[in-house]
Amino acid sequence: MKTVVIISAICLLIMLFMKVQVYVAVLAASAIYFIFAEGTNPAMFAQLTISGASGISLLAIPFFVMAGVFMNYTGVTRRIMECCSVLTSRMYGGLAQVNILLSTLMGGLSGSSLADAAMECKMLVPPMEAEGYTKAFSTVITAASGMIVPLIPPGTGLIIYACINNISVGKLFVAGIGPGLVLSVTLMIFTRFVAKNRGYMPKRTEKIPASEKIAAIKPAILPMLLPIIIIGGVRIGIFTATEAGTVAIVYSLLLGILYHEMKASDFLKGCKETVTTTASIMMIVAAASCFSWILTKEQIPQTMAAWMTGHIANKYIFLIICNIFLIVVGMFIEGNASMIVLGPLLHPIAVAFGIDPIHFAMVYIFNCTIGAFTPPMGTLMFVTCGITKCPTKEFIKEAIPFYILFAVDMLVLTYFPPLTTFLVDLVY
Amino acid sequence: MKKTDKKAMLLNIDVVIASVAMCALVLATFAGVIARYILSKPFGWTEEVQASLIVWVIFGAAGAAFRTGNHAAIEIFYDMFPAAIRKILNVIILAITVITICYLGYASLEYLKLFATTGRKTSVLHWSYITIYCIVPISCLWQIFNFVLTTIFGYSEQETIESITDEEFEEAKKKG
Amino acid sequence: ADVEINVGFENAVTEPCSIAVEKWAELVDEKSNGTMKLNTFPNSGLGKKVDLIDQMVMGQNVITVADGAFLAEYGVPDFGIFYAPFMFDSWDEEWRVVDSDWYQGLCDELAEKGRIRVLASNWIYGARDILSTKKVVLPEDLDSLKLRVSSNDLSITSFTDLGANALGMDMGDVYQALQAGTIDAVENPITSLANRSFQEVAKYLVKDEHILATSMWICGEDFYSTLTDEQKQILTESAEEAGLVNNDLYDQATEEAEQLLVDAGVEITELTDEQKAAWIEAGQKFYNEDAAGLGWSEGLYDTVKAAGQE
Numbered sequence: 068m069k070t071v072v073i074i075s076a077i078c079l080l081i082m083l084f085m086k087v088q089v090y091v092a093v094l095a096a097s098a099i100y101f102i103f104a105e106g107t108n109p110a111m112f113a114q115l116t117i118s119g120a121s122g123i124s125l126l127a128i129p130f131f132v133m134a135g136v137f138m139n140y141t142g143v144t145r146r147i148m149e150c151c152s153v154l155t156s157r158m159y160g161g162l163a164q165v166n167i168l169l170s171t172l173m174g175g176l177s178g179s180s181l182a183d184a185a186m187e188c189k190m191l192v193p194p195m196e197a198e199g200y201t202k203a204f205s206t207v208i209t210a211a212s213g214m215i216v217p218l219i220p221p222g223t224g225l226i227i228y229a230c231i232n233n234i235s236v237g238k239l240f241v242a243g244i245g246p247g248l249v250l251s252v253t254l255m256i257f258t259r260f261v262a263k264n265r266g267y268m269p270k271r272t273e274k275i276p277a278s279e280k281i282a283a284i285k286p287a288i289l290p291m292l293l294p295i296i297i298i299g300g301v302r303i304g305i306f307t308a309t310e311a312g313t314v315a316i317v318y319s320l321l322l323g324i325l326y327h328e329m330k331a332s333d334f335l336k337g338c339k340e341t342v343t344t345t346a347s348i349m350m351i352v353a354a355a356s357c358f359s360w361i362l363t364k365e366q367i368p369q370t371m372a373a374w375m376t377g378h379i380a381n382k383y384i385f386l387i388i389c390n391i392f393l394i395v396v397g398m399f400i401e402g403n404a405s406m407i408v409l410g411p412l413l414h415p416i417a418v419a420f421g422i423d424p425i426h427f428a429m430v431y432i433f434n435c436t437i438g439a440f441t442p443p444m445g446t447l448m449f450v451t452c453g454i455t456k457c458p459t460k461e462f463i464k465e466a467i468p469f470y471i472l473f474a475v476d477m478l479v480l481t482y483f484p485p486l487t488t489f490l491v492d493l494v495y
Numbered sequence: 496m497k498k499t500d501k502k503a504m505l506l507n508i509d510v511v512i513a514s515v516a517m518c519a520l521v522l523a524t525f526a527g528v529i530a531r532y533i534l535s536k537p538f539g540w541t542e543e544v545q546a547s548l549i550v551w552v553i554f555g556a557a558g559a560a561f562r563t564g565n566h567a568a569i570e571i572f573y574d575m576f577p578a579a580i581r582k583i584l585n586v587i588i589l590a591i592t593v594i595t596i597c598y599l600g601y602a603s604l605e606y607l608k609l610f611a612t613t614g615r616k617t618s619v620l621h622w623s624y625i626t627i628y629c630i631v632p633i634s635c636l637w638q639i640f641n642f643v644l645t646t647i648f649g650y651s652e653q654e655t656i657e658s659i660t661d662e663e664f665e666e667a668k669k670k671g
Numbered sequence: 672a673d674v675e676i677n678v679g680f681e682n683a684v685t686e687p688c689s690i691a692v693e694k695w696a697e698l699v700d701e702k703s704n705g706t707m708k709l710n711t712f713p714n715s716g717l718g719k720k721v722d723l724i725d726q727m728v729m730g731q732n733v734i735t736v737a738d739g740a741f742l743a744e745y746g747v748p749d750f751g752i753f754y755a756p757f758m759f760d761s762w763d764e765e766w767r768v769v770d771s772d773w774y775q776g777l778c779d780e781l782a783e784k785g786r787i788r789v790l791a792s793n794w795i796y797g798a799r800d801i802l803s804t805k806k807v808v809l810p811e812d813l814d815s816l817k818l819r820v821s822s823n824d825l826s827i828t829s830f831t832d833l834g835a836n837a838l839g840m841d842m843g844d845v846y847q848a849l850q851a852g853t854i855d856a857v858e859n860p861i862t863s864l865a866n867r868s869f870q871e872v873a874k875y876l877v878k879d880e881h882i883l884a885t886s887m888w889i890c891g892e893d894f895y896s897t898l899t900d901e902q903k904q905i906l907t908e909s910a911e912e913a914g915l916v917n918n919d920l921y922d923q924a925t926e927e928a929e930q931l932l933v934d935a936g937v938e939i940t941e942l943t944d945e946q947k948a949a950w951i952e953a954g955q956k957f958y959n960e961d962a963a964g965l966g967w968s969e970g971l972y973d974t975v976k977a978a979g980q981e
């Protein structure tokens with residue numbers, strides 16, 4: 068292992084904890100490598116950063132951010148939220164549950180936990196705060212429910228994993244449903260308890276009259292059609308998941324005109340919010356992809372994986388070590404990049420231990436996502452905090468119980484294969 | 496018009512550039528859907544246009560994101576230090592940020608040189624990569640300017656992220 | 672090792688190409704007594720092809736694999752002919768072209784103008800076929816078919832000339848797009864189609880073999896010139912030997928992939944001589960009308976056909 072990589076990794080951690088802007092810290096760590104490592108070239112530093120920012124596969128992020136922003140300005144969000152607020156007013160933590168449910172339903176479409184969380188931070192966190200949830204809790208619940216996204220078909224992560232390891236995309240799609248639902252349901256149950264504890268009490272105790280429900284639903288019908296249009300449009304092939312973001316933007320603009328709620332000045336403000344949010348997210352993604360490249364090129368994850376697997380003789384120990392290893396890797400390397408580098412190394416070993424390849428795939432994908440939620444280098448954490456302006460300190464404090472929940476989910480997912488394989492066996 | 500308004504308008508030229516690129520990106524993508532699904536005549540250039548415009552959106556607005564406070568940082572440990580040490584840290588942070596972004600700017604110029612020598616263009620539309628990527632070094636200078644403006648001079652443009660509910664609106668009206 | 676080179680490529684580790692690259696690395700190690708080392712990065716782990724080519728032009732110790740359409744964009748448009756529809760009648764014709772003086776000249780031009788050195792050109796990538804959700808037998812069936820092709824001028828122009836609605840799309844989106852009907856077809860060698868499980872969502876394959884696609888392994892001319900003559904020879908010789916391994920594996924892999932398609936219920940259409948002639952005829956439009964716009968040399972088609980003569 069090259070000393071310069073170790074030095075740049077240490078510098079990265081120091082800079083992050085010193086309150087250097089995240090993207091600057093990661094860029095600086097990468098710059099250290101490009102300045103001091105032998106045989107590198109400054110132009111490569113620029114190339115890796117720019118190409119990390121401009122990948123076509125990341126376009127869902129700006130599109131869904133813009134959709135979220137415009138839904139706020141055009142009154143779409145308000146109508147949906149007022150409706151949800153009435154319908155969930157007898158539940159503990161109603162809007163938090165809506166947040167989780169929305170990620171589960173829309174999940175596989177945006178395909179990226181970042182795109183989903185970014186949109187919902189724009190769209191759901193302000194109404195949640197208005198209803199008395201703390202900023203930190205609202206942010207954490209949005210980030211945590213974003214983690215459901217990569218598991219739900221047709222997520223891009225599933226497709227990438229399938230192609231790399233030569234397993235059926237269709238089977239992996241089916242396999243994702245079980246874990247995705249379990250994560251979603253456990254999050255909802257958990258949220259119910261947290262909400263009760265916090266006093267995010269039901270606003271109403273008596274039964275809500277049908278007339279009131281109808282009055283709440285009526286203005287929300289057109290806005291509520293949006294998710295249906297998006298999901299339906301993708302399913303019947305009118306547009307791809309990435310393009311769905313632009314359809315959402317156009318649809319909410321049209322509604323804004325219909326409701327006379329969209330002024331020219333709102334449009335400009337919305338654009339500003341979109342581009343500044345997009346820039347801050349994508350600069351982190353770009354810097355992280357540059358740093359991932361350095362680790363990959365220096366064969367660091369590969370060497371660690373080889374060492375690790377060379378010392379294990381038992382299937383169950385292998386799985387637990389993989390859990391830990393992948394979460395740590397997930398903190399520093401973006402999920403898809405880690406799959407590309409480590410997937411082909413770990414997958415055959417898992418198969419050799421007699422682990423079902425589809426089961427292992429889900430374990431892999433879930434672990435990577437947990438890494439994105441975890442300090443010091445969780446992209447999901449940075450992105451959601453950046454958008455809602457929630458201090459990371461508050462975020463981590465709020466997130467602790469969720470880490471425990473995810474650890475339990477992870478153990479269930481890892482040691483109870485039928486959760487993934489049952490549906491696959493049923494369908495195929 | 497107040498002096499500060501003029502200053503803000505001038506500063507927001509980056510937002511205008513990035514917003515134009517963003518709207519073009521949305522339009523190009525949406526037009527691609529219509530061309531493919533309704534007209535059955537898909538464009539060959541969609542991907543190229545997308546990959547080019549996104550660079551302008553991101554690097555165009557990276558400086559503005561300092562003014563609106565969108566760039567995230569971890570403050571846990573920083574907040575634990577006494578004020579005197581924080582002052583020193585601030586200087587170090589300033590130095591790291593300026594040097595890093597300068598280096599990215601320098602590196603991007605080197606990268607542009609590569610395209611100057613090879614003259615490479617995009618495949619379908621034959622756009623010059625220099626035109627596409629020239630925003631990067633400019634953005635780096637602009638990011639540094641905005642970083643200094645916000646951290647040393649405390650400038651900020653608070654965006655309203657709270658969408659006001661009807662009740663709040665009524666209340667505000669009552670209060671005048 | 673004295674010389675370390677990073678080899679980045681797109682293929683998954685189970686594909687013949689990846690297995691042959693490992694063989695290449697082994698051969699280089701043996702022949703150089705461990706003084707040369709190839710580090711392999713499958714699945715585009717080291718980056719996208721365009722980025723790797725930029726890196727090699729910057730003088731990095733990188734090798735990657737490209738095809739004619741790709742190399743055409745680095746100063747030598749004539750390379751595009753290796754990616755043009757129905758250009759070669761057989762692999763043997765193509766190997767004769769690759770062995771010709773004309774091709775050597777093309778490579779030297781690329782080294783000079785694009786700063787890219789071709790190390791080996793004898794690797795089969797595969798005969799490219801069309802997998803679709805609607806049955807395709809003849810070129811006229813392409814009419815109004817939304818076909819995903821590689822995102823470059825040459826592919827889009829040539830497939831539009833064949834009559835399809837050609838469009839570029841990220842390979843990662845294609846499975847979903849086929850499943851939902853956003854697009855109707857995708858073209859690639861059978862091995863790549865099967866590797867991405869497209870047979871699960873598209874049930875018709877026409878073996879039109881519109882391109883007999885070869886791979887060219889390339890590295891930067893600036894880096895290449897730092898090697899000694901002996902090292903250069905070890906690198907290229909091993910590459911060609913590994914290419915033969917690749918081509919042996921290719922036949923078997925194609926058979927297996929075809930079986931996967933059949934098992935998934937794909938209806939495979941083998942073309943009769945007459946039908947094939949119709950395809951070749953339809954392909955001519957591209958050479959007659961649009962190839963000139965791509966910057967090809969005067970009379971390139973005939974030059975290459977002549978170079979491929981026995």
Ligand code: NA
Nearest residue numbers: 166170209212
């Ligand atoms: Na959510």
Ligand code: NA
Nearest residue numbers: 397398439446
């Ligand atoms: Na991460």
